[in-house]
Amino acid sequence: MVKRIVANIKTNDLSKANHFYQDILELDILMDHSWIKTLGNDEDAKVQISFAEQGGNDTEVPYLSIEVDNVDEIYNKMKDAGFEIIYNLTNEEWGVRRFFVKDPFGHTVNILAHL
Template identity: 75%
Template sequence: MVRRIVANIKTEDLSHADHFYHDILGLEIIMDHGWIKTFGNDEESKVQISFAVQGGNDTPVPDLSIEVDDVDTIYEKIKKSGFEITYDLKDEDWGVRRFFVRDPFGKLINILSHQ
């Protein structure tokens, strides 16, 4: 049985993750070995992996989807921080409110809340 799935993103500078994933999204550093830094929290969630031909409403398929409790607050933090928003905040027909942003590593991130 699969217990968890971890996304690994290659970078030459681990510190670039701190502002986006810790300061804005509120994840804690749960492991730092100098060559790998892992962010997380104590939330329990289902193991999931998705495969898609498009990201919904003909958007590109995001590299990661991150569900948050208040997408509007995160959206405002992202805007103020100057990260590139590639799909503006929108209520989708399938019951999520979301936006897409490029993280410090160029990954396309779908940030969402279920409505």
């Protein structure tokens, strides 16, 4: 039985994750060995992998999807910090409120909350 799935994002500068993933998304440092840093929290989550032909409403398939409980606040923090919003905050017909943003590594991240 699968217990956990971890996303591994290649970078030559671990510090690029700090503002986006630690400051704004409020993830904690769970491990730091100077060559790898793992961020997370103590929330219980289901193991999931999504496979998609498109990201919904004909958007690109995001690299990561991150569910939050304060999507409007996160949206405003991302905009204020100057991160590129590539799909504005939207209530989707399938029951989520979401936006897409480019992370510091150039990946499209879907930030969402269930309605």
